Amino acid sequence: MAKKNRIDISRRRFLKAGALATGALAVPSVARGTAQVRGTAPPNRIDREVMSCCQFCQVRCTTLVQVKDEKVVNVYGNPANTWTKGGMCPKGQSLVELAYSPHRLLYPLKREGTEWKRISYAAALDIVAEKILKVREEFPEDYARRVALFAPLWESHESEIVAQMALWMAGFPEICSSGDTCIGNSATALRLCLGGALSTTTVDEALNAQTLVLWGANIAETYPPYIRWIDSAREKGVQVVYVDPRRTPTTNHSDRQIMPRPGTDGALILGLIRVLITEQLYDREYVARHVNGFKELAASADSYTPEKVSRITWVPQEKIVELARMLAKSKRTIIWMGGSLSRVTNAIQTVRAVVALQALTANLSGPGKGIMNMQGGKPGGLEILEEKIRARELRETLQEKFQARDLAGALGFRKVLFGMLQKRVKVLLLNSSYRRYPDANRVRTGIQNVDFVVYRGFFMDEEAQLAHLIIPGTMAFESSGSQYGAQRQVVWRNRAVPPPGETVEDWRFYSDLGKKINKEAFPPVNNPEEIFELVRKNAPTWTGLTLERLKKDPTGISWPCPAEGHPGTLGTLYPDNRFWTDDRKVQLSTPALGPIEWAEPEGSPFGESAEAKAFPLIFTQGKVVQHWQHTYTRWSAYMAQFSEGNYVQVNPQTASGLGLKDGDWAYLETELGKIKARLHLSELILPGVVWTPSYPGGSTPVKENSGVSINTIIPGNWDKVSAQYNGFGCRLTKA
Ligand code: SF4
Structure with missing residues (x-):
């Protein structure tokens, strides 16, 4: 039946919009050649090939990186990977272009008035350590919530571990995880x-x-x-x-x-x-x-x-x-x-x-x-560290604060945002995009209230513009470490080329910082391998994940892997239906949550709120295959051929009563504000529903990838743990 529906249409149109302007029920295809990029350079044109992996999504494609004259000339999917069989998507392929982008930041920069001054990594590191230690001195009774970090540190698992250790050991627990906006x-x-x-x-x-x-x-x-x-x-x-x-x-x-x-x-x-x-x-x-x-x-x-x-x-x-x-x-x-x-x-x-x-x-x-x-879930090592440090807070939150909607009582990012808006946060380590949060302009206002913002990015983007100090990071080919994927697998990435300029790996920056602010209490780790071993030795589910095995394995090893020689665990996590709960049974009853029920999404036009009825359409957003959310794939000119900035997909029925036609510019408006977007009419979406891609953002010089972040108009509503991005009301008007 699905085969009957398949219709091939122009590659650009499908890939660009995922939609059809016609009323026909033809379904877009992600062209196989684009979604599963393969290809090698001839062996005589390269010096070496290095086993690596993509640092974007949790498919965690392992790759082979081809290097000539200490420069990456090509990357392709590792055909020996059981999960991907050599498949990749264009995002991973774009890393070659991004690594050598003329716009890339290569040296630490310190803001001086309206100018940026280049400084050394050593000087930049000293400044960060000094600022953090000063917070402890100035607020001896009340320093813990005054330094925060926006994760993820997607360079490697080791980076996450050392960043957590560096801050937590120094008494600063506020690390905003990607789970707040994700799963x-x-x-x-x-x-x-x-x-x-x-x-x-x-x-x-x-x-x-x-x-x-x-x-x-x-x-x-x-x-x-x-x-x-x-x-x-x-x-x-x-x-x-x-x-x-x-x-x-x-x-x-x-x-x-x-x-x-x-x-x-x-x-x-x-x-x-x-x-x-x-x-x-x-x-x-x-x-x-x-x-x-x-x-x-x-x-x-x-x-x-x-x-x-x-x-x-x-x-x-x-x-x-x-x-x-x-x-x-x-x-x-x-x-x-x-x-x-x-x-x-x-x-x-x-x-x-x-x-x-x-x-x-x-x-x-x-x-x-x-x-x-x-996503498959975090590996045992990280969970164990997190559990040790956060268990009490997490338990309190789950048991007592589920109903708390006030920012002061919330966990993680919402607490940090509250602290920033109250001007209580003094140092922010911005290791990822603030635009991933809903009500992104409010987050921006919060960050502008922070005394000292350090950015660990790659380009002069929206985050860099808020920073007082930029210490540019390395990209995937320039660092080693482990990463984990959706099949609970851990893979190892080898460094293919040295970091350019004075860019610095996340693991190195946070180890260096950890040593400076925690002195000899910080573990004496000097490379990703030592950090990996530190975790492995403390995580029973990782015992069998030896570096020797990981470095050879093109697929990665799925944990739990409790002993050396253990093959890793594929398939079911709970043999014999014995779950990891106290009595080993499925718990459908959690008193703090009450019975399993459904509630109308916050801000839905079908809910109780009279204001929401002014926004009668249902807002949804999502990813496209060419862009990794709203992050740095926007700096790829290669991706631009598939992009067109802000657009919305709606059913012709939705548009007919609004005087809108295919290709028109329209305002997409929510209770927070509006953005201008091109209209794609398509029978592929339910009438009454609006869909828009999440990738556009400002600051990139590549105009097709550019636009207004949709998170600036997504209201800041939350479920118990993470935020709402879909299901609330919006409206469309002719621009
Ligand atoms: S972003 Fe693409 S290339 Fe990278 S891991 Fe995911 S599917 Fe693979």
Whole structure:
């Protein structure tokens, strides 16, 4: 059926917009040649080839980097990688151009009035250490919240570890993790229900499944090298169900698609659960043996009749019942959750409902069963360090502060933002984009209140413009270290070429800083290998991940890997349905969260708020295959051929009443403000829904990649752990 729908149209149009201007239901394809870049330079034209990996997404493609005269001339996917078989996407390929960009910052810069003055790395490091230590001196009773770091440090796992050690050991706990804007909600829900914040299986198990549900997971665009697993599964007869309010390139790789209104997935799942329970289609024996909280779930799901769920989700009743019966019949089902499930204000409840659905059909553990998150979860070492330091705070937050919406009581980024707005934060280590947060202009205002901002970036972008000191970082080919991926795998990246100018690796900067501010208390680590070993020796789940093995392995080793010689753990994380909870059962009852329910997303025009009704369309946003969020791929001219700045995709029905036609400029407006965007009319998206890509941003000299950050108009609403990016109200007017 999906094959019937496949229509090839111009590469540029598909890749640029993921949409069609015509009214036809043709589905965009991510051209295979673009999504899975391969190719080598002839061996006689290079000096060496180095095993490496991409530093963008968690597919974590391992690569081979070709070097000539100490310069990278080519990168291609490592064909020996089991997960990717040599696949890559254009983002990874763009790293060659980005590394040699004429716009790249190569030396530390100190702001002096309106000028930037070049200084040495040693001088820059001294300034940072001095500023941090001065905070402790000036505020001896109250210094902890006055120094903060915006993670992630995506150069390597070692960088994250030493940055955490450097600040935490000096008494500064405020590290804003990427989970705040990403999968923090879904990871938390998995942890609460199953004991581990991780995918419960790996993608190879799709081949053993009977049904694979891609719930909001647009794999073809976000994780293109994994499409081959989906295609192989379908060739074996696995039914692929895709749940997404837009038809996307992933539609071409699915057997059926369900299109719910954004932000209503939780209601849809509760509707499915109700059908399973009322029609006695669930596995009673499994539930009795392995699940706590079934009664509460049944009581909660009872009101989610097909009529009600259809009204909420816009999915026809018969499709809801049909899907529930299909899932009941499927003996082996994997649900692969997209990042969007985590980016709404009812995310934790929705992911709890996903766990409940899989529990009722006995599909949490075993071959061809499980739940995959868009990211596999953090490795044991980091979790252990985090647990030791943050356990008390996290527990308090989960148990007591879930209802707290006030910024002062919140965890992580929201607390830092509050501190910045109150002018309490004195030093900020800006290691990533502030524009990834909702209400980004407010975040910018907060950062402008900080006395001293250090930026660890690559270009003179929006973050650099807020900094007092810039210490440029190294890019992927210029540093070594481990990184982890969606298959719980750890891979090792070898340095291919030396850092250019006076750029400095994250691991080196934070080790140097740690030694300066913690003196001899800081571990005497001098390279990524020593940092890696420090973690491995403290993390029982990593014992078998020796450097010797990792450096040779083109695929990476999936943890848990508890002993040397252990092959690593693929497939199910919970053999025999023994979960990592206290009593080893699935916990569907968490008193602090109440019953599993669905709530209208904050700011939805269908909610209670009268103001929200002024914004009658539903806002959604997302990634495109060519850009890594709103980060530095915007500086790639190669990517520009696929970009066009701010645009919106809407159904012709949506536009017809507004006097808008395809190609018009329109204002996309939310309660926070508006941006100007080109209109793409397409039947591929539900009427009433607006979709826009997340990559545009200012400051880049590449005009096609340039635009206004959409996060400047996304209101700052949060679920318990991470922020909302979808499901609230917006409107379109002619510009
Ligand atoms: S961005 Fe992801 S899919 Fe693309 S090359 Fe990098 S790791 Fe692979």
